[in-house]
Amino acid sequence: MNNFELVRTEQVEELNTLAKIYRHIPTGAEILSMENDDENKCFGIAFRTPPSDSTGVAHILEHTVLCGSRKYPVKDPFVQLLKGSLQTFLNAFTYPDKTCYPVASQNLKDFHNLVDVYLDAVFHPRITPDFFMQEG
The missing domain is CATH 3.30.830.10 (Metalloenzyme, LuxS/M16 peptidase-like)
Structure with a gap:
């Protein structure tokens, strides 16, 4: 993802989810991405x-x-x-x-x-x- 930096990655065991926080470099906006098996x-x-x-x-x-x-x-x-x-x-x-x-x-x-x-x-x-x- 251009113009984004990965700030943090954490496994959330209770949700069986991999959480990642990205920051948009030009604006500072933060994005939380959650990867799991939910449909x-x-x-x-x-x-x-x-x-x-x-x-x-x-x-x-x-x-x-x-x-x-x-x-x-x-x-x-x-x-x-x-x-x-x-x-x-x-x-x-x-x-x-x-x-x-x-x-x-x-x-x-x-x-x-x-x-x-x-x-x-x-x-x-x-x-x-x-x-x-x-x-x-």
Whole structure:
């Protein structure tokens, strides 16, 4: 993997899993890779979203981000994925200090599609004032 350095490797006996932590050299972003025999292929991306006030903007953005993106400009790709994907898990969560977007599928092609949709959503959201009115 170009631009990544392996930081740590550890066997997690309780999960029968080999865990590896990589760091993206240009940005410092960290990736946790877990290798095991589970049929599910899982992916999640998380961002620090510490609140500056009590307006709930992180939760509103969580929903708004999933209202279409540059590559997938449909109004509600999340609902479309729930209906038409082979996903075994698909969601988003807002915690007090972070926002997470996890997906899982047992089908490799479907998994790659889910990851593509979610990455485009979080890095290229199609945010408009209408979405804020709808979600806020």
